[in-house]
Amino acid sequence: MNKVVLASSNSHKLKELQAMLSEFDFELLSLSDVGLAGLDIPEDGDTFEANSLQKAKVVAGLTGYPAIADDSGLMVDHLNGAPGVYSARYAGEPKSDKANNAKLIESLRGVPESGRTAKFVTVITLFVKEDQILTARGEVEGQILSEERGSGGFGYDPLFYVESLDKTFAELSGDEKNAISHRGRAILKLRSLLAEDHNFAVKHED
Incomplete structure (x- = not known):
């Protein structure tokens, strides 16, 4: 079985990836599992990719x-696309979901519903070696509410409203969110790429 490390300390991301990539024959490890808990990797690129x-x-x-x-x-x-790649630190350091959401609400104060459109974006990269890199991008469109709704999720989820479901991301169950979320869509694309890569075989039940 292959070992693959998730380059994050975020337990939510680890849980989502474990659930959605469970069909593949590899063990997903956290940074803690490999002795790198708390590793802070600079994110100075100007794109998600x-x-x-x-x-x-x-x-x-x-x-x-x-x-x-x-x-x-x-x-x-x-x-104009903000907060974009600065989403996690939109309100400055230290990172705070509460502060980020408060700043976003204030930034859109007085903006009518028709002008509050937004999208969540996720880009997932699997790096094996320089000539073996898989990249998958997922997006989902929604609107930003003027106040938080729901107690689930994390980050901007309580403000991100999906009209077709009449719910914010924070009001969705885990399965509902995985089915439509930006991360869920990126993972689905990654699954397709993994299925074509002989290094990551699908598990076979005995």
Whole structure:
């Protein structure tokens, strides 16, 4: 069985990836599992693709194992795509979901519903070696509410409203979110790429 390291300390991401990639014959490890808990990898790229590749390469280099990294963010049309690659630190350091959401609400104060369109973006990169890199991008469109709704999820989820479901991401079950989320869509694309790669076979039940 292959070992693959997730280049993140985020337990939510690890759980989502474990659930959605369970069909493949590899063991997904956290940074803690490989003695890199708390590793802070600079994210100085100007695109989600650049940041996810940088994180995956760093962790692969440190561990000797293939590494999966993602870079995700919220792009709000009225804010010209902000906070974008700066989503996690939108309100500054230290990172705080509460502060980020408060700043976003304030930034859109007075903007009518029609002008509050946005999309979540995730880019996932699996770095095996320089000539074996898989990259998958997922997006989902929605609107930003003027106040938080729901107690689930994390990050901007309580503000991100999906009209077709009449729910925010924070009001969705785990399965509902995986089915439509930006990360879920990126993982589905990654699954397709993995299925074509002989290094990551699908598990066979005895």
